[in-house]
Amino acid sequence: MTLDQTAFFILSALALVSGILVITRRxxxxxxxxxxxxLFSVAGIFLLLQAEFLFAVQIILYVGGIxxxxxxxxxxxxxxxxxxxxxxxxxxxxxxxxxLLLLAELAYGVYxxxxxxxxxxxxxxxxxxxxxxxxxxxALYGNYMLPVEIASVLLLVAMVGAVIMTKRRLF
Amino acid sequence: xxxxxxxxxLGTGLFTIGVIGVLSRRNVLVILxxxxxxxxxxxxxxxxxxxxxxxxxxxxFAIFVITDAAAEAAIGLGLIIALxxxxxxxxxxxxxxxxx
Amino acid sequence: MSFLNSIWLVPLLPAxxxxxxxxxxxxxxxxxxxxxxxxxxxxxxxxxxGCFLELLNRPEHTFTKVLYTWLPAGAFHLSNGSLGxxxxxxxxxLDPLSGVMLLVVTGVGFIIHVYSTGYMKGEGGYYRxxxxxxxxxxxxxxxxxxxxxxxxxxxxxxxxxxxxxLIGFYFKRKSASDAGKKAFVVNRIGDxxxxxxxxxxxxxxxxxxxxxxxxxARSGQFPVGAGVITAICILLFVGAAGKSAQLxxxxxxxxxxxxxxxxxxxxxxxxxxxxxxxxxxxxxxLYVLSPFAMHLVAAIGVTTAFFAATIALxxxxxxxxxxxxxxxxxxxxxxxxxxxxFDAGIFHLMTxxxxxxxxxxxxxxxxxxxxxxxxxxxxxxxxxxxxxTYWTFLIAALAIxxxxxxxxxxxxxxxxxxxxxxxxxxxxxxxxxxxxxxxxALYMFRQIFMTFWGESHVSPEVEHHIHESPRSMLGPxxxxxxxxxxxxxxxxxxLLGGSYRFGVFLEPVFQNHLAIPAAxxxxxxxxLMALSIAIAASGIYLAYRIYVQYPQFAGxxxxxxxxxxxxxxxxxxxxxxxxxxxxxxxxDLGNTLAAFDAGVVDGxxxxxxxxxxxxxxxSRLWDIWVIDxxxxxxxxxxxxxxxxxxxxxxxxxxxxxxxxTFGVLVFFAYYLLHF
Numbered sequence: 001m002t003l004d005q006t007a008f009f010i011l012s013a014l015a016l017v018s019g020i021l022v023i024t025r026r027x028x029x030x031x032x033x034x035x036x037x038x039l040f041s042v043a044g045i046f047l048l049l050q051a052e053f054l055f056a057v058q059i060i061l062y063v064g065g066i067x068x069x070x071x072x073x074x075x076x077x078x079x080x081x082x083x084x085x086x087x088x089x090x091x092x093x094x095x096x097x098x099x100l101l102l103l104a105e106l107a108y109g110v111y112x113x114x115x116x117x118x119x120x121x122x123x124x125x126x127x128x129x130x131x132x133x134x135x136x137x138x139a140l141y142g143n144y145m146l147p148v149e150i151a152s153v154l155l156l157v158a159m160v161g162a163v164i165m166t167k168r169r170l171f
Numbered sequence: 172x173x174x175x176x177x178x179x180x181l182g183t184g185l186f187t188i189g190v191i192g193v194l195s196r197r198n199v200l201v202i203l204x205x206x207x208x209x210x211x212x213x214x215x216x217x218x219x220x221x222x223x224x225x226x227x228x229x230x231x232f233a234i235f236v237i238t239d240a241a242a243e244a245a246i247g248l249g250l251i252i253a254l255x256x257x258x259x260x261x262x263x264x265x266x267x268x269x270x271x
Numbered sequence: 272m273s274f275l276n277s278i279w280l281v282p283l284l285p286a287x288x289x290x291x292x293x294x295x296x297x298x299x300x301x302x303x304x305x306x307x308x309x310x311x312x313x314x315x316x317x318x319x320x321g322c323f324l325e326l327l328n329r330p331e332h333t334f335t336k337v338l339y340t341w342l343p344a345g346a347f348h349l350s351n352g353s354l355g356x357x358x359x360x361x362x363x364x365l366d367p368l369s370g371v372m373l374l375v376v377t378g379v380g381f382i383i384h385v386y387s388t389g390y391m392k393g394e395g396g397y398y399r400x401x402x403x404x405x406x407x408x409x410x411x412x413x414x415x416x417x418x419x420x421x422x423x424x425x426x427x428x429x430x431x432x433x434x435x436x437l438i439g440f441y442f443k444r445k446s447a448s449d450a451g452k453k454a455f456v457v458n459r460i461g462d463x464x465x466x467x468x469x470x471x472x473x474x475x476x477x478x479x480x481x482x483x484x485x486x487x488a489r490s491g492q493f494p495v496g497a498g499v500i501t502a503i504c505i506l507l508f509v510g511a512a513g514k515s516a517q518l519x520x521x522x523x524x525x526x527x528x529x530x531x532x533x534x535x536x537x538x539x540x541x542x543x544x545x546x547x548x549x550x551x552x553x554x555x556x557l558y559v560l561s562p563f564a565m566h567l568v569a570a571i572g573v574t575t576a577f578f579a580a581t582i583a584l585x586x587x588x589x590x591x592x593x594x595x596x597x598x599x600x601x602x603x604x605x606x607x608x609x610x611x612x613f614d615a616g617i618f619h620l621m622t623x624x625x626x627x628x629x630x631x632x633x634x635x636x637x638x639x640x641x642x643x644x645x646x647x648x649x650x651x652x653x654x655x656x657x658x659x660t661y662w663t664f665l666i667a668a669l670a671i672x673x674x675x676x677x678x679x680x681x682x683x684x685x686x687x688x689x690x691x692x693x694x695x696x697x698x699x700x701x702x703x704x705x706x707x708x709x710x711x712a713l714y715m716f717r718q719i720f721m722t723f724w725g726e727s728h729v730s731p732e733v734e735h736h737i738h739e740s741p742r743s744m745l746g747p748x749x750x751x752x753x754x755x756x757x758x759x760x761x762x763x764x765x766l767l768g769g770s771y772r773f774g775v776f777l778e779p780v781f782q783n784h785l786a787i788p789a790a791x792x793x794x795x796x797x798x799l800m801a802l803s804i805a806i807a808a809s810g811i812y813l814a815y816r817i818y819v820q821y822p823q824f825a826g827x828x829x830x831x832x833x834x835x836x837x838x839x840x841x842x843x844x845x846x847x848x849x850x851x852x853x854x855x856x857x858x859d860l861g862n863t864l865a866a867f868d869a870g871v872v873d874g875x876x877x878x879x880x881x882x883x884x885x886x887x888x889x890s891r892l893w894d895i896w897v898i899d900x901x902x903x904x905x906x907x908x909x910x911x912x913x914x915x916x917x918x919x920x921x922x923x924x925x926x927x928x929x930x931x932t933f934g935v936l937v938f939f940a941y942y943l944l945h946f
Binding site: 005008028035045057061065089090091092099103110117135158159163 | 181187222
C-alpha cells in the first residue's frame with residue numbers, strides 16, 4: 001500500500017468515526033469538538049486530492065469561523081439541561097433503517113459505476129507555475145464572477161438577518 | 172493511486188451519518204451540525220470529481236458550498252437563539268405548534 | 272145560479288177553512304175556529320146537496336167540468352207503438368158514483384165536525400186539529416170529484432198526509448207519532464203499486480181520464496192482451512189494499528187508533544179507507560175484463576174479513592175492536608167488487624159509513640164520560656148511566672150485525688147473495704162471509720155487553736166522573752143512528768118487495784146485470800137471507816150467554832185455548848213478523864250503507880289523507896337520509912381522505928425530513944432498477 005492510500009484510510013476512518021461521534025454525544029460541546037475533528041479530516045482529504053486552497057479555506061472558514069459560531073450558540077443555549085434529556089427522538093429506528101437503506105443504495109450505485117473511473121492520472125497534466133490557488137483565483141474572477149457577487153450579497157443578507165433575528169425587541 | 176470511487180464512498184458514508192443525525196437527534200444544534208456533515212460530504216464528492224476530471228469547477232463549487240454553509244449557519248443559529256428565547260427549549264420535538 | 276157550475280166550491284170551502292186555521296188559528300179564539308171549521312164543511316154539504324139535485328135533472332146523470340189543463344204532456348208512444356197525446360186536466364166528474372160518495376163524505380164529515388167541537392173542547396192544538404180535518408175534507412173531495420186518475424191520486428196522497436198528521440196529533444206521545452209514521456209508510460207501499468198501475472194505464476190507453484178509459488175498455492179499443500189488463504188491475508188493487516187496509520197492508524189501521532176518536536170515525540171508518548173501494552169501483556170496466564184480478568180481489572177481501580173478525584173477538588180496547596171491525600167490513604166491500612157486484616159494495620160503503628162512524632163516535636162518548644178509560648174490562652153496567660150513548664151504540668151494533676130492517680142488513684145481505692150467486696161468485700166466498708157475519712155479531716155484542724151490561728168493573732175514582740156527553744156530541748150520535756136505521760131503505764131488495772133504487776141509480780156507471788136467474792142455484796136468495804139472519808141472531812145470543820150470564824166462561828175458554836188465545840190477542844204476531852222481515856232488514860241495510868259510507872267512502876277520504884301523510888313522510892325520510900346523506904357522505908369522504916394528509920402534519924420537523932429522505936430513497940431505487 002502506498003503512502004497516500006494509507007493516509008486516505010487513516011483520514012477517512014477518522015472522518016467517519018468522528019462523524020459518528022458527532023451525532024451520538026450527549027454533551028453538545030463534545031459534538032462540536034468532534035465536528036471540528038471531522039472537519040479537519042475532511043480538510044486532509046482535500047489535501048490528498050491536491051486541492052490546497054480548499055484545504056486552507058476549509059480550516060480557516062469552516063473550523064475557524066463556523067465552528068466558533070457554533071460554540072458561541074451552544075454557550076448561549078442551556079447546556080446542563082440538555083445533558084439530562086433524551087438524545088434521540090421517537091423516529092430514530094425508522095431514520096436509521098431508511099438511512100442505511102439509502103447508504104446501501106448509494107453504495108450500490110457507486111459500485112455499479114466504478115468501472116467508469118478508468119482515467120487515473122498522476123496529477124494535473126499541465127505543469128508549470130500554475131498552482132491550485134492561482135487557478136481557482138482566475139476561475140473565480142473570470143468565469144464565476146457573477147456567483148461571487150451573488151454569494152457576497154447572500155452573505156450580507158445573512159449577516160443582516162442574523163443581527164435582526166437575535167436582537168432584543170427594542171421597538 | 173486512490174480510485175475515485177473510494178472518495179465517493181467516503182462521501183456517501185459521511186452523508187449517511189449526517190442524514191441519521193438530522194433525522195434522529197433531538198437537539199437542534201446537533202441537527203445543524205449534522206447538516207454541516209452532509210455539506211462536507213458533498214464537498215468531498217465535488218472535489219473528488221474535480222480531481223478526477225481535472226477541472227477546477229468542482230472546487231469552485233465547493234467554495235460556494237462553504238460560503239453557503241457559513242451563511243446558513245449564521246442564520247440558523249440566529250434562529251435557534253430567537254427560538255430559545257421564546258420556547259426555553261432547543262429540542263426539535265417540542266416545537267410542534269403546527270401539529271394538526 | 273147553478274150549483275154544478277160552481278162545483279169547485281165544494282172542495283174549496285174546506286180548503287179555505289184549513290188555510291185560515293193553519294195560518295191564523297192560533298191567534299183567534301176557539302169559538303171562531305169552531306164556527307169556521309163547522310160552518311164551512313156545512314156550507315160545502317149544502318152545496319153538494321144542491322149539486323146532487325141538479326145532477327138528477329141532467330141526462331145520463333153525468334156532469335163534467337174542466338177548470339184548466341194541468342199537464343199538457345204531449346206526444347208519446349203507446350205500448351203498441353202508436354202515438355198518443357197525454358193531456359191531464361184539473362177537472363170534476365159528477366156521476367152517480369161520485370155523487371153518492373160526495374154526499375157521504377160531506378154529510379158524515381159535517382156531522383163528525385160538529386161532534387169534534389164537543390169532543391176536542393179543552394184539548395191543546397184545537398185549531399190545528401180542525402185545520403187538519405178541513406184539509407182532509409178538501410183532499411177527500413178532490414179524490415172523489417176527480418175526473419181523471421192523476422187528480423184522484425193527488426187527493427189520494429192528500430188524505431194519506433192528513434191521516435198521518437191526524438194520527439200523530441198527540442205527537443208528544445211516542446206511540447202516536449210511531450203510528451202516524453207506520454200509516455204513512457204502509458200507505459206508501461200501496462201507492463207505489465198504484466203509480467205503476469197508472470203508468471201502465473197511460474201507455475195502454477194513452478189517457479188517464481175516467482170516462483175515456485172506461486169507454487175504451489168497454490169497446491175493446493186497447494192494443495194489449497188480457498195479461499196487461501190483469502197487471503193493471505192487480506197494481507191498482509195493491510194501492511187499494513194499502514189505503515183500505517186489506518191483507519197484507521192492513522197493519523197500520525189498528526195503530527191508527529192512537530189518534531183522537533173523531534179522526535178514527537171520519538178517516539178510518541167512513542171516508543179515507545173507503546177510497547180504495549171507490550177506486551176499484553171506478554175502474555170496474557178494467558176489472559170486468561180480468562176475471563183473475565176479480566177472483567184475487569174477492570179472495571183477499573173475504574180472507575181479510577174473516578182474519579180481522581177473529582182478532583176483534585179477543586181485543587179489550589174499545590177502539591181496537593172497532594178498528595178490526597172496519598178492516599173486516601172493508602173486506603166485505605172488496606168481496607162485492609170482486610164478484611162483480613160493485614153496486615152492492617158501494618151500498619155497503621155508504622151504510623158502513625153511517626154505522627161505523629156512529630160506533631166510533633159513541634165509543635168516543637163512552638171514553639169521554641169515563642174520563643179517558645178505553646179498556647173494556649174496566650167498564651160495565653154503563654147503560655143506565657149514559658143512556659143516549661147506549662141506545663145509539665145499540666142501534667149501530669144491530670146494524671152491523673145485519674139485523675133487519677136496519678141498513679147494515681140490507682147491504683151485507685146483498686153482498687152475501689152476490690158472492691154466492693153472482694157471475695164471479697163461489698159458494699166458498701159465501702161460507703166464509705157467512706161465518707164472518709156470525710163472528711161480527713158475536714164480537715159487537717161482546718163489546719156491548721162488556722161495556723154497558725153486567726157488573727160494573729169501573730174503578731172508583733172514575734165512577735164519580737161518569738156523565739152523559741154534551742149535546743154537541745149527542746146530536747151527531749142521534750143523527751147517525753137515524754141514518755143507520757133507515758139508510759137501507761133506498762136499496763131495499765126486490766125480493767122483499769123493494770125496487771133496489773140504489774142499484775138502479777148506479778147502473779149507468781157499472782153496466783152490469785142485476786137480475787140473476789134463481790133456477791141456476793141450489794139455494795135461493797130467501798134461503799140465504801134467512802141463514803144470515805139466523806147466524807147473526809145466534810151470535811147475539813151466544814154473546815149474551817157468555818158475557819152476561821156466565822162471565823167466567825170467557826176467561827176459562829181463554830185459559831183452555833191457551834196458545835190460540837195468545838195468538839189472537841197478539842194479532843197473529845203479524846206486526847212482529849213484519850218487523851223481523853222488513854223493518855229490521857231495512858234498518859240493517861241502512862246500517863250497512865252507513866258503515867260503507869264511514870268505512871269505504873270516508874275511509875277513502877281518510878285513505879287519501881293517509882296517503883298524503885305517507886308521501887310526506889317518504890319525502891321527509893328521503894330528504895333526511897338521501898339528500899342530507901349525500902351531503903354527509905361527501906363530508907365524510909373528505910374527512911376520510913384528509914385523514915392521511917392530516918396525520919402527516921405532526922408539526923414535527925424531523926418527520927418531514929424523514930419523508931423527504933424516504934422519497935429520495937424511493938426515487939433512487941427506481942433509478943437504480945431502471946437504469
